[in-house]
Amino acid sequence: MMMSQKLFSEVKNNSFPLDLKEIPILKYDLFYEQVSHFLESEAKHCVAYYGVAISGILKFFCYIADDNDKSIAVFSHELDMDKPILKSLTKVCTQLQIFEREIHENFGVEFNGHPWLKPLRYSYDRFDKSKIIGNYPFYTIESEELHEVGVGPVHAGIIEPGHFRFICNGEKVLHLEIQLGYQHRGIEKLFIERKDSLQRCILSESIAGDTSVGHALAHSQLIESIAGIEVSEKLQIERCIALEMEKIAVYIGDTAALCGDVAYQLGQVVCEALRTLIINSTQLWCGNRFGKGLLRPGGSNYPLSEDVADGVLKIITDVDRRFCEVTDCIYSLPSLLARFEDIGKVTQQQALMSGAVGMAARTCGIPRDIRITHPFQFYRSFSIQQVTLETGDVFARGILRNLEVRESIKIITGLIGIWRKKEKGINKPVYNYELKQNCIGISIIEGWRGEICHTAITDNDGKILHYKVKDPSMHNWMVLALAVRNQEISDFPICNKSFNLSYCGNDL
Amino acid sequence: MLKEIKVLKSHGSQYIKNLRTQPVSGLFRGRPVISGDITTQEIENVSAICPVKAIDNRSGSIDLGRCAFCKECSFLLPEKIRFTDDYRIASNLRETLVIKPGSENSVRLEEAIVRKEIRKLFKSALKLRQVSTGGDNSCELELNACGNVNFDMGRYGIEFVASPRHADGIVITGPGSENMAEPLEITYKAIPLPKIIILAGTDAISGGIFDGSPALDRRFIEQNHIDLFVPGNPIHPLTFINGIMDLLGITP
Numbered sequence: 001m002m003m004s005q006k007l008f009s010e011v012k013n014n015s016f017p018l019d020l021k022e023i024p025i026l027k028y029d030l031f032y033e034q035v036s037h038f039l040e041s042e043a044k045h046c047v048a049y050y051g052v053a054i055s056g057i058l059k060f061f062c063y064i065a066d067d068n069d070k071s072i073a074v075f076s077h078e079l080d081m082d083k084p085i086l087k088s089l090t091k092v093c094t095q096l097q098i099f100e101r102e103i104h105e106n107f108g109v110e111f112n113g114h115p116w117l118k119p120l121r122y123s124y125d126r127f128d129k130s131k132i133i134g135n136y137p138f139y140t141i142e143s144e145e146l147h148e149v150g151v152g153p154v155h156a157g158i159i160e161p162g163h164f165r166f167i168c169n170g171e172k173v174l175h176l177e178i179q180l181g182y183q184h185r186g187i188e189k190l191f192i193e194r195k196d197s198l199q200r201c202i203l204s205e206s207i208a209g210d211t212s213v214g215h216a217l218a219h220s221q222l223i224e225s226i227a228g229i230e231v232s233e234k235l236q237i238e239r240c241i242a243l244e245m246e247k248i249a250v251y252i253g254d255t256a257a258l259c260g261d262v263a264y265q266l267g268q269v270v271c272e273a274l275r276t277l278i279i280n281s282t283q284l285w286c287g288n289r290f291g292k293g294l295l296r297p298g299g300s301n302y303p304l305s306e307d308v309a310d311g312v313l314k315i316i317t318d319v320d321r322r323f324c325e326v327t328d329c330i331y332s333l334p335s336l337l338a339r340f341e342d343i344g345k346v347t348q349q350q351a352l353m354s355g356a357v358g359m360a361a362r363t364c365g366i367p368r369d370i371r372i373t374h375p376f377q378f379y380r381s382f383s384i385q386q387v388t389l390e391t392g393d394v395f396a397r398g399i400l401r402n403l404e405v406r407e408s409i410k411i412i413t414g415l416i417g418i419w420r421k422k423e424k425g426i427n428k429p430v431y432n433y434e435l436k437q438n439c440i441g442i443s444i445i446e447g448w449r450g451e452i453c454h455t456a457i458t459d460n461d462g463k464i465l466h467y468k469v470k471d472p473s474m475h476n477w478m479v480l481a482l483a484v485r486n487q488e489i490s491d492f493p494i495c496n497k498s499f500n501l502s503y504c505g506n507d508l
Numbered sequence: 509m510l511k512e513i514k515v516l517k518s519h520g521s522q523y524i525k526n527l528r529t530q531p532v533s534g535l536f537r538g539r540p541v542i543s544g545d546i547t548t549q550e551i552e553n554v555s556a557i558c559p560v561k562a563i564d565n566r567s568g569s570i571d572l573g574r575c576a577f578c579k580e581c582s583f584l585l586p587e588k589i590r591f592t593d594d595y596r597i598a599s600n601l602r603e604t605l606v607i608k609p610g611s612e613n614s615v616r617l618e619e620a621i622v623r624k625e626i627r628k629l630f631k632s633a634l635k636l637r638q639v640s641t642g643g644d645n646s647c648e649l650e651l652n653a654c655g656n657v658n659f660d661m662g663r664y665g666i667e668f669v670a671s672p673r674h675a676d677g678i679v680i681t682g683p684g685s686e687n688m689a690e691p692l693e694i695t696y697k698a699i700p701l702p703k704i705i706i707l708a709g710t711d712a713i714s715g716g717i718f719d720g721s722p723a724l725d726r727r728f729i730e731q732n733h734i735d736l737f738v739p740g741n742p743i744h745p746l747t748f749i750n751g752i753m754d755l756l757g758i759t760p
Contacts, residue, residue: 186723209646
């Protein structure tokens with residue numbers, strides 16, 4: 001029998017916003033059946049699943065991206081706040097566990113059958129204030145043979161805070177639980193409260209400062225989508241160049257950190273210096289080493305000039321050669337390979353179940369790269385090479401960075417060639433935009449960590465009613481926890497560095 | 509072995525010889541200069557667009573402890589406000605971070621109020637413990653960069669250490685998240701006396717764009733004596749290193 005009822009709305013990334021009224025609201029049983037059916041396919045994964053409280057009713061939205069046909073399906077259901085009990089989808093789709101935890105923390109919805117309904121970030125406006133960050137319910141195993149190791153929230157190096165609790169048998173890690181929330185700043189609420197558009201730009205750059213360009217691009221793209229602003233191809237190219245530069249800088253920095261952890265000073269020092277060259281080029285372009293201020297809706301304060309483009313090309317050509325030389329050393333030294341190979345292994349099945357995105361997915365043979373699967377900005381007109389590896393270990397994550405730095409350098413070179421042929425003229429940023437009313441905008445981009453999603457719902461007056469940020473780390477922290485199982489605890493730092501996940505991106 | 513030699517040859521010498529005078533590239537947004545003849549109307553206009561309320565709507569002065577360095581005021585009034593590439597903007601006195609119209613003066617440390625024990629004890633070696641309280645990881649990365657092959661502040665005995673028990677002071681980044689309030693307090697208490705507190709970045713100094721968020725708890729920052737304010741979004745390594753050199757009285 002043909003289904004006559006429309007079950008979901010479909011949208012393409014980087015396109016028009018959806019009219020709220022058009023999104024079908026399913027009964028939960030049907031929602032459950034549809035979402036679990038959709039997520040059976042390996043080409044589909046959940047981008048975001050969240051709740052919004054609107055006048056006593058909890059509205060839920062679930063975005064499922066289909067990598068085969070470049071579409072995003074939006075499912076919705078509603079719940080009366082008086083009876084907040086739902087059957088957990090986590091049992092059938094493990095990747096939804098983190099989203100159900102978030103909904104539970106924010107609204108107190110009980111997900112029956114969820115095995116791990118623990119606080120995600122201890123947000124200030126959480127439903128149950130009696131849950132406090134100093135009293136997280138860690139998983140324990142009663143045994144005289146085992147011991148626990150607690151690390152953090154303040155770590156040994158200059159990094160962000162988070163708590164890691166290991167259960168070990170001797171040197172071997174049986175289980176790792178990662179507890180976050182220390183970095184919570186209430187970002188999503190600030191996006192609604194700060195009515196000024198420039199304030200929102202600054203906020204987006206501060207979600208994760210190591211991904212300033214990525215998050216600011218996701219925000220700008222979202223605003224442009226809801227406000228119906230078109231930007232020129234020339235500006236789109238510049239944005240892609242900025243994004244690739246951010247990626248190159250971080251990946252080279254990560255390579256330095258990996259070398260540091262295995263006491264290979266040459267690799268560390270040389271990669272640190274190469275990263276400096278890249279971020280100084282970003283500063284040459286926009287005055288900030290992290291690209292803060294570069295991305296704005298509708299236009300740019302810092303159009304790329306011929307001089308800067310020449311400077312960038314010169315630097316990346318030099319970096320390409322030197323990075324090639326040093327990685328040739330790094331990945332051929334037996335003493336280093338012994339520390340990288342077969343360490344922190346994640347299987348493809350684990351990655352799929354966790355809903356891994358970005359590098360964590362691509363090193364397990366899962367071709368998830370939004371630049372290719374749901375292209376945005378100029379990636380829609382520019383073909384790039386998908387890089388995937390199969391082994392899922394620290395070595396794969398190192399080599400993937402190595403290959404993708406090369407690829408990004410090729411992309412920038414190609415993009416600058418096209419950029420030169422485009423007509424001159426880039427608009428000033430637009431801050432006095434009007435947003436379309438009663439709609440939902442979805443913006444997804446591929447940051448260096450993976451898929452970043454910004455999404456917003458507008459009300460009757462075109463004001464932002466709800467703003468949601470999804471950093472790729474939200475999916476990938478679980479992958480890290482799985483990667484260290486049965487590893488030596490002394491290998492934890494290198495496993496952690498090989499993922500380089502964001503604390504503030506998760507905590508918001 | 510030959511491969512390594514090739515790498516070293518390409519690497520060459522990367523360290524910055526003079527951290528006091530090193531020029532920075534491009535359009536770096538450092539200390540602003542506000543024209544003395546900025547009008548009342550112009551002041552109102554720029555203070556209205558400032559996303560972090562760093563511009564006083566009466567005097568027209570810019571508070572670098574609040575400034576997000578987005579430069580939008582300068583884009584609006586390019587003839588009246590410009591951001592120079594002067595990165596030496598750290599100070600031990602909060603008020604000196606407020607740049608008044610007409611002032612071309614550099615931001616300088618107030619020598620008279622530097623605690624005596626700081627120079628006596630820490631001048632030749634200062635070990636610091638960093639704590640991120642909601643920092644977005646850009647200031648954290650820049651603090652890491654202070655010790656790297658380019659900036660190498662270790663040449664003056666200034667280093668970050670893992671344990672607060674080994675530290676002489678604390679460097680705070682981020683706007684002061686409520687969830688980090690207790691760990692911050694515990695870390696600070698674990699540092700032996702005498703100890704210093706440094707705030708790195710606009711977020712730490714004033715809360716920055718997060719000022720007023722109910723998710724913050726800034727009591728520790730507000731109730732303790734701060735020895736050095738390092739503005740920036742994020743801080744530039746040269747701002748941080750020069751600030752500490754000034755605080756310790758290091759003259760290269």
